[in-house]
Amino acid sequence: MNIIYAGTPDFAVPPLEKLASRHKIVAVLTQPDRKQGRKGLLTPPPVKCAAQKFAFPVLQPENLKRDHSMLQNIKADLMVTCAFGQILPKEVLDLYPLGVYNIHASLLPAYRGAAPIARAIMDGLKETGITIMKTDVGLDTGDILLQRKAEILASDTAKSLEARLSCLGADCISEALDQIEAGTAAFTKQGEGFVCKKVQRSDVDFSWDADRVSCFIRALSPAPLAFSSLCGTELNFYFAESVDCGEDVPFGTVVCASPKEGLIVKCGTDAVKITELQAAGGKCMSARDFLNGRKIQKGQRFDQSLL
Secondary structure, eight states, X not given: OEEEEEEOSGGGHHHHXXXXXXXXXXXXXXXXXXXXXXTTEEXXXXXXXXXXXXXXXXXXXXXXXXXXXXXXXXXXXXXXEESOSSOOOHHHHTXXXXXXXXEESSOTTTTEESOHHHHHHHTTOSEEEEEEEEOOSXXXXXXXXXXXXXXXXXXXXXXXXXXXXXXXHHHHHHHHHHHHHHTOOOOBOOOSOOEEOOOOOEEOOTTXXXXXXXXXXXXXXXXXXXXXXXXXXXXXXXXXXXXXXOOOOOTXXXXXXXXXXXXXXXXXXXXXXXXXXXETTSOOEEHHHHHTTOOOOTTOBBTTTTO
């Protein structure tokens, strides 16, 4: 089949590579290059870099609703989208005889919209998955063609879960297109669901129980990150695990701070052991390396002025 592929971040690269090995990609849509980093260097999105390796034509519309005419002369049987970053107007949905299909990183109808991976971890779910749906004018409301589940591990961050779901999404869209091509695709209408919002850099509430704090930190890692401050120093957290703690101290209190034992902070129930963190303006490092030479002491309290 002739396919137009629309995607932007790293998550969308494995599905593109998988489809490239089995179908003809006639064009790739992705977001425009953006300035990134402190130096503001103009940087192409990951999908553009992947497409250029295959020498696929690349289109980067700033606003597809306004610029949809650029697609009218590109003949394709269908379009596949994966974290493209723009809502497709009806004018685009109507261009393809076999439809438009989206790779979504949740088990729809749950977690429609942005940040389904982070939200699933944040909410303490034990499993999530991939949905292949036929796109309509709603926000992730189209009929479901295929779903596959994936376990959420206690060791998962948003980054590690995203990597596994991306590979699963590649397998799922390949299977779905096989069904479409064979004429065996069967669709199921979605039930009632909910839309999750984008995640933002947020401070940690240590009054929560330890499992919830751990999920919160891992859900925002490696970006946009959870943070707190200790003795006037702002710290970003990359990974934390819940641990038992019987000490009767206020939440947010440091109960251990040694290179050998790590950084352990009391929560509303039990505690979290923070194993990767970063001082503002510094590098991410292990708690062992971070605590070498830093005067963090047992009994100090995170965000004491705000608690």
